[in-house]
Amino acid sequence: MERELQRYGxxxxxxxxxxxxxxAGLIAWRPVARAPYRPQLIDKCIGSRIWLLLHGESELVGTxxxxxxxxxxxxxxxxxxxxxxxxxxxxxxxxKSMLLSGNNIxxxxxxxxxxxxxx
Amino acid sequence: MSPEDxxxxxxxxxxxxxxxxxxxxxxxxxxIVKLIGGSIFKGYLASLDGYLNxxxxxxxxxxxEGTGVIGTFGDALIRGNNVYYIxxxx
Numbered sequence: 001m002e003r004e005l006q007r008y009g010x011x012x013x014x015x016x017x018x019x020x021x022x023x024a025g026l027i028a029w030r031p032v033a034r035a036p037y038r039p040q041l042i043d044k045c046i047g048s049r050i051w052l053l054l055h056g057e058s059e060l061v062g063t064x065x066x067x068x069x070x071x072x073x074x075x076x077x078x079x080x081x082x083x084x085x086x087x088x089x090x091x092x093x094x095x096k097s098m099l100l101s102g103n104n105i106x107x108x109x110x111x112x113x114x115x116x117x118x119x
Numbered sequence: 120m121s122p123e124d125x126x127x128x129x130x131x132x133x134x135x136x137x138x139x140x141x142x143x144x145x146x147x148x149x150x151i152v153k154l155i156g157g158s159i160f161k162g163y164l165a166s167l168d169g170y171l172n173x174x175x176x177x178x179x180x181x182x183x184e185g186t187g188v189i190g191t192f193g194d195a196l197i198r199g200n201n202v203y204y205i206x207x208x209x
Contacts, residue, residue, distance in 0.1 A: 046135055056155070065135070065136040065141075066135045066136040066138065066140070066141070067137070067138065068137055068138045068139065072138045072171075073138070074136050074137070074138055074141045078206075092185075093185070095151075095206045096206075096207065096209055097141075097206065097207055098204045098206035098207075099138055099145075099204060099205045099206070100203075100204045101202050101203060101204060103200070103202075104155065104203060
C-alpha cells in the first residue's frame, strides 16, 4: 500500500451510502478512501516502445518516458508518420525527445508499430 | 498476494520523466514547436506554462516539411491549444 501511495499520490476521500458500523445497522453516507487516478496501463508502458494514433492524419512511434494527468507524454526516439489521404505513409525525421500534447492523442498501442525498425 | 500488491509490485520498466521535469530541462534551449496546422516554429524557449502556452525568442517559422524558413520574429507567444509537440533541437 505504501509503495502504491508513493507511485500514485495520496488517496482522495469520497462518500458513499452504506452500512455504518453500529449495532442497529444504520445506513448512512460514510467516508471511503479511493485510489486516485491510476492509469496503470500507460504506467506499464514506461520505458517501452509505444505507437500513438493521433487526431488528423498522423501517427507517432516512440519510447515512452513519462506522462501526466492530461496524458501529455514525454517520448524519446520518435518517428512521426504522416498518413496521406491516398493511404501512403510518409516518414518524417526522427526526433531525439519530445513533449507531446495529450490533446491530440486518440489511441495508444503498447509495443510499437508493425513497421517500427528500432522496436 | 492481494490484487493491490500485485499492481504495486510491477517493476517500473524504465526511468520516469514527467512532462514537468522535461519542461524544466528545456528552458533556455533551442526548441522545435510543431502546431496542429503543421507549421513548425524554432526558437529559444523563454517560458512555458501548464496550458503549453509557449514564449519563444529569436523565432523562425518553417514550412510543414521543415525545408525552408517562411519568416522570422523576435519574440513570439504560441497559445497552448495549437501545440502538437515540443522537441529539443539537436
